[in-house]
Amino acid sequence: MLIGIDPLLTPELLHALAAMGHGDRIVLVDGNYPATRGRRLIRQPSADTPRVLRAILSLLPCDTYVDDPAQIMEVVGDPNAVPSVVGEMNAILTSAGWPKAIGVERHAFYEGAETAYAIVQTGERRFYGNVLLTKGVIAPDVSMPGDKA
Secondary structure, three states, X not given: OOOOOOOOOOHHHHHHHHHOOOOOEEEEEOOOOOHHHOOOEEEXXXXXXXXXXXXXXXXXXXXXXXXXXXXXXXXXXXXXXOOHHHHHHHHHHHHOXXXXXXXXXXXXXXXXXXXXXXXXXXXXXXXXXXXXXXXOOOOOOOOOOOOOO
16 A cells, blocks of 8 residues: 555556556456456456546546547447446546547447557446547646645
C-alpha cells in the first residue's frame, strides 16, 4: 500500500502505466471480453470497469494530440445506444478532464485493443463495459510531488 495511490492500482498495473509512453494505449474491458487477444493481460476481477477507470485516471494524463483519446465499443446493431456503464464511464472521464469516449465498431475496437500496451480485465458484468485510453504527456510546467518552489 502507498499513500495517495488507489489500492486498485496493483504493482503490475502501476508498472504498466509508468512504462507506457505518449500515445500508448491501455484498454479496460469487462469480464466477458476475449482479453487473451492482447499483448499484456492484467486481471482486476475485484472491481467494475468504472471503478478501475477512476483509479487509472488518477494517474494517467490524456493525450491531447489525438482526436479521440477515449473510445468505447458501440452496441452491436444499435451504435447510438448508450448503456448505463458507458454513461458512468463518460461521467468519470469528463470529471477527470478527458473528453467523452467516442464509439467505435466492435471489430475496430478489438483491433485497437490488440495493439494496446496492456488490457485490464475487470470484474464488470454489464455488457459494453470496455474503454480504450490513449496516454498523453505531463508538461514540464506541472508541479510534481517533491518539486521545490
